[in-house]
Amino acid sequence: MSAAPVIDIRGVSTRFGRQVVHDGLDLKIGAGELVAIIGGSGTGKSVLLREIVGLHRPDAGTVKLLGVDVWHAPEAELSAMRRRFGMMFQDGALFSSLTVAANVEVPLRESGLAPESMIAPLVALRLAQAGLPADAGEKMPSQLSGGMRKRAAIARALALEPEVLFLDEPTSGLDPITARAFDGLLRGLCDDLGITVVVVTHDLDTLLTIAKRIVVLGGGRVAGDGTPAQVMASDDPWIREYFSSRKMPAAEVPDGP
């Protein structure tokens, strides 16, 4: 990793009561990477995302996002940094009483970065980047399919042209065809727009087809880290069991970039 990492996590420890979730966890992610985070249930994947974006304070350690110390920087620095990343949580979390277009407008208006005349064209651009037809903007979230709702959430996460995108289980609840189309969208955001994408997922197809790097959480730390082929070759018992549920011929296992 030549340039400064986009995400730099050092010695992070997280406890809930007597439960130790992270125990001195270190992780660096560079610009333009598409990284999938996996791990058994309760290994702290979602909590780690929340710690990176400033929603949960770790008990120890430092978390830097885009060079900013998420838990110690002054508010002005944090507020500027918040505009440089987007996130999509498991349920998409759209405002149900607003149209899709109005949902995408929220960050544009809140940031004050876009002049009024630019808001409609920017919304149209974000909807197109998320792979939605133009008329999806007029619809209410409840009128969309699950896959389209997730695309709408991506459009909103892209509103401010983020450098980093975080997604928690983006393909959960989608049928396999819609899920693969969603994978293609994520790959395009990374490859075509240069966005660093960090995705927590249990979806083996996502892992094996679009992730350039897989990070495995286990035992409070990073228990595996590498290209899909490297991680699949690991001796770690949990990793072996995880991937044994779906064996792929070696030729099909992508080797990453």
Ligand SMILES: Nc1ncnc2c1ncn2[C@@H]1O[C@H](COP(=O)(O)OP(=O)(O)OP(=O)(O)O)[C@@H](O)[C@H]1O
């Ligand atoms: N606010 C909280 N209060 C107490 N415990 C919490 C809290 N948030 C998370 N935990 C616990 O921390 C552990 C890690 O949670 P996390 O949601 O990060 O798991 P995960 O790795 O994403 O799991 P899964 O794959 O099942 O979604 C879990 O045991 C969870 O119960």
